[in-house]
Amino acid sequence: MAKQIEVAGLDAYYGSHKAIEGISMTIEPRSVTAFIGPSGCGKSTFLRTLNRMHEVIPGARVEGKVRLEDQDLYGPEIDPVSVRRTIGMVFQRPNPFPTMSIYDNVAAGLRLNGRVSRSQLDGIVEDSLKGANLWNEVKDRLARPGAGLSGGQQQRLCIARAIAVRPQVLLMDEPCSALDPISTLAIEDLISKLKQDYTIVIVTHNMQQAARVSDRTAFFNLAAQGQPGKLVEMDETSKIFTNPAEKATEDYITGRFG
Amino acid sequence: MATPTRTTESGPALRRSAFRRSRGDGPFRFASTGAGVVLLAIMAAIGLFLVVKAVPALQANTSHFLTELTWQPNATKPVFGIGALAFGTVLSSLLALLIATPVAVGVALFISHYAPRRLASALGYVVDLLAAVPSVVYGLWGVTFLVPFMLGPSTFLNDYFGWIPLFSGESIVGKSMLTASLVLAIMILPIIAAISREVFLQAPKMQEEAALALGATRWEMIRTAVLPFGRPGVISAAMLGLGRAMGETIAVALIFPATFKISFQILGPYGNSIAANIANGFGEATEVGRGALIASGLVLFLITLLVNMAARFIIARRKEYARAAA
Ligand SMILES: Nc1ncnc2c1ncn2[C@@H]1O[C@H](COP(=O)(O)OP(=O)(O)OP(=O)(O)O)[C@@H](O)[C@H]1O
Numbered sequence: 237m238a239k240q241i242e243v244a245g246l247d248a249y250y251g252s253h254k255a256i257e258g259i260s261m262t263i264e265p266r267s268v269t270a271f272i273g274p275s276g277c278g279k280s281t282f283l284r285t286l287n288r289m290h291e292v293i294p295g296a297r298v299e300g301k302v303r304l305e306d307q308d309l310y311g312p313e314i315d316p317v318s319v320r321r322t323i324g325m326v327f328q329r330p331n332p333f334p335t336m337s338i339y340d341n342v343a344a345g346l347r348l349n350g351r352v353s354r355s356q357l358d359g360i361v362e363d364s365l366k367g368a369n370l371w372n373e374v375k376d377r378l379a380r381p382g383a384g385l386s387g388g389q390q391q392r393l394c395i396a397r398a399i400a401v402r403p404q405v406l407l408m409d410e411p412c413s414a415l416d417p418i419s420t421l422a423i424e425d426l427i428s429k430l431k432q433d434y435t436i437v438i439v440t441h442n443m444q445q446a447a448r449v450s451d452r453t454a455f456f457n458l459a460a461q462g463q464p465g466k467l468v469e470m471d472e473t474s475k476i477f478t479n480p481a482e483k484a485t486e487d488y489i490t491g492r493f494g
Numbered sequence: 495m496a497t498p499t500r501t502t503e504s505g506p507a508l509r510r511s512a513f514r515r516s517r518g519d520g521p522f523r524f525a526s527t528g529a530g531v532v533l534l535a536i537m538a539a540i541g542l543f544l545v546v547k548a549v550p551a552l553q554a555n556t557s558h559f560l561t562e563l564t565w566q567p568n569a570t571k572p573v574f575g576i577g578a579l580a581f582g583t584v585l586s587s588l589l590a591l592l593i594a595t596p597v598a599v600g601v602a603l604f605i606s607h608y609a610p611r612r613l614a615s616a617l618g619y620v621v622d623l624l625a626a627v628p629s630v631v632y633g634l635w636g637v638t639f640l641v642p643f644m645l646g647p648s649t650f651l652n653d654y655f656g657w658i659p660l661f662s663g664e665s666i667v668g669k670s671m672l673t674a675s676l677v678l679a680i681m682i683l684p685i686i687a688a689i690s691r692e693v694f695l696q697a698p699k700m701q702e703e704a705a706l707a708l709g710a711t712r713w714e715m716i717r718t719a720v721l722p723f724g725r726p727g728v729i730s731a732a733m734l735g736l737g738r739a740m741g742e743t744i745a746v747a748l749i750f751p752a753t754f755k756i757s758f759q760i761l762g763p764y765g766n767s768i769a770a771n772i773a774n775g776f777g778e779a780t781e782v783g784r785g786a787l788i789a790s791g792l793v794l795f796l797i798t799l800l801v802n803m804a805a806r807f808i809i810a811r812r813k814e815y816a817r818a819a820a
């Protein structure tokens with residue numbers, strides 16, 4: 237189920253503005269990879285290039301290679317829609333579909349793929365909600381609007397929605413930044429559990445969080461405002477946080493830096 | 495013991511100084527309240543005037559105003575009723591709405607979510623422009639072009655789909671209920687499209703991205719994230735269009751054959767509407783005739799009022815759901 241991602245020489249643009257430049261890395265399967273770095277260095281942009289969500293912004297484009305195992309995700313014959321089905325995404329702010337019930341939110345992705353029987357759907361919805369550690373809290377009110385849940389529950393609902401389509405990779409862009417510490421812990425626990433089945437990439441501004449949940453950490457930085465963001469270094473999380481190779485990384489994680 | 499007295503003393507003083515109405519507020523309140531009162535008074539006066547004019551005619555009527563079909567208020571023994579006119583008004587407007595809404599929603603979606611940015615803004619501009627074209631222009635176009643043109647398609651419909659009651663009938667003409675409804679549809683289409691486009695553009699990007707990230711195609715994204723969000727807006731746009739279609743005078747007065755008959759054969763030489771009848775008949779009307787036309791106008795007003803209230807009710811119910819969801 238989980239697959240490796242390999243990125244080589246990737247640049248991403250918004251119109252004529254180059255947001256990130258020359259990024260190459262390998263993201264290991266069944267592990268959590270954290271992206272850290274100052275605001276505006278292109279973490280979200282890079283994350284969105286991994287499932288071809290970058291190009292839905294008008295004028296945005298990508299150069300370089302992204303491979304999922306042996307498939308070139310930007311190959312000419314590749315349908316971006318199928319890439320997004322394979323590589324799921326969880327956003328910074330919980331965004332359940334407001335007009336849909338909890339059940340329908342989780343089922344939304346499956347219904348897009350069409351032709352799933354009701355009993356099959358019931359099973360997958362239950363499994364996904366259990367997978368997102370939300371089942372016990374909502375099992376009695378699956379027909380209620382998904383937007384009626386608390387922020388932390390909504391975010392777990394969004395995770396359930398993302399894993400319901402059985403992706404191979406799960407991308408998370410600051411999934412806890414809008415949540416309280418307890419909900420954050422719930423999601424971190426969930427991430428540790430999900431990494432047994434999925435390749436997980438998480439963007440975070442929270443150093444402790446990166447240290448707690450991730451196996452490998454990538455540090456991004458930009459030379460100056462207006463310059464494209466670059467990958468400074470990527471290594472085992474324990475190494476990045478104790479003995480980074482680059483001075484800039486050390487400055488950033490010790491807080492001697494913007 | 496001394497402390498409570500002090501607070502009661504300083505309490506009102508504080509209130510007076512801190513919460514005194516600011517200086518500009520008084521005149522503004524006066525002006526806005528005054529304007530509101532004057533407006534209401536004028537409207538009440540107009541309504542009263544119309545009712546006063548209508549009542550004698552209704553008393554002179556020798557038939558039942560609400561059920562009678564014919565319209566002969568100028569005869570020595572006046573016979574008139576709103577039946578056929580109200581029927582024609584409602585049927586032509588509903589047909590127009592049925593034709594216009596799907597097309598308008600399609601146009602709006604194309605502009606908001608499919609067309610490249612340049613084309614979208616150009617098209618949006620054209621739609622806004624079309625919405626501002628005076629209705630008499632559509633009416634003249636309808637009479638000179640659409641009426642003769644529709645004879646062919648109408649005959650075709652009658653030949654091959656005559657088994658559908660709407661398309662049945664012996665005599666097929668260009669000046670039919672269908673042609674009038676088409677002109678109305680074309681007239682209200684730009685308004686519905688313009689409002690729907692505005693609503694669709696406001697659909698939250700967050701939800702659109704959520705759908706795309708689940709592997710939705712563009713159409714699936716629109717179905718999951720844009721249409722549910724835009725539904726109340728589209729309903730109000732459609733109701734606005736319906737109101738305009740029902741009140742439309744000139745465009746349909748030129749096309750309707752001005753008969754007083756209730757018929758669902760929309761290809762035949764039947765059809766009339768309250769507004770068209772007023773436009774056609776006011777010139778030569780007697781005193782009673784005018785009163786009768788005014789009475790019919792009041793009925794039209796009531797119908798549009800009902801439609802608007804229904805629309806508000808639908809939207810309010812959906813809002814309640816949205817609020818419960820939020
Ligand atoms: N939709 C957009 N249109 C144009 N430029 C954008 C857009 N989104 C981001 N950018 C630019 O791309 C650069 C990288 O932004 P990005 O959002 O990827 O940074 P980030 O590292 O995720 O920051 P943060 O930590 O604040 O989320 C920034 O210079 C930003 O201004």
Ligand SMILES: [Mg+2]
Nearest residue numbers: 279280281409
């Ligand atoms: Mg970001």
